[in-house]
Structure formats: structure tokens, C-alpha cells
Amino acid sequence: MALRLEIKVVPSSGKLCFAIDKQQRLKCYLKAQAEEGKANYELIKFIAKTCNVTQREVDIVSGLISRNKVLLISTDLTYEKFLKLIGFDKQIKLF
Numbered sequence: 001m002a003l004r005l006e007i008k009v010v011p012s013s014g015k016l017c018f019a020i021d022k023q024q025r026l027k028c029y030l031k032a033q034a035e036e037g038k039a040n041y042e043l044i045k046f047i048a049k050t051c052n053v054t055q056r057e058v059d060i061v062s063g064l065i066s067r068n069k070v071l072l073i074s075t076d077l078t079y080e081k082f083l084k085l086i087g088f089d090k091q092i093k094l095f
Helices: 038-051 079-085
Strands: 002-010 017-020 026-029 058-062 068-074
Touching (some): 002 079
Parallel strands (some): 002 026
């Protein structure tokens, strides 16, 4: 099973965290700059740690050079369980 996440990435933000924007989309703030794949690597590492999977189980399938990314994570987690892990289970409306 795989979890598909659509994430807007904000590189060079000085913080490492998740947020939900006004359009109810998932955002990920990264410390790394968007050069030479540093931000993508930090995103994969952060998602893997959050979902308790290896980095090999996280794949960016769309948006390698864009701020809007689609990730596939090899896990049994549902989107709702992922939101609960990051602390947004009751604060947002699910799609």
C-alpha cells in the first residue's frame, strides 16, 4: 500500500515543519536551499522520519524542480493518520 501526498514546499525557510495553508493544502517548510537537490533530500528525510519508514520508501513522483510535489510513501498510513501524526487531525477539513 502507498500513501500519496501533495505537498507545497517552502525551501530556505529557516524551520522544518508542516503547516496547512488557507486553501487547506499541506505545506512543508524546509531549512535547506532549493539547489542541487538539497531541499528534496531534506523533504524525503523528514517525511521518512515522520512516517517511520526508510528514505527508500519515499519517492517524489512529480515536481522534482517545482515547489508543488507529489510523493508516494510505501506505508499503511492513511492521509488521516498522517495528519494525526503531524498534529493536524482536528484542525482542518479533509478533502
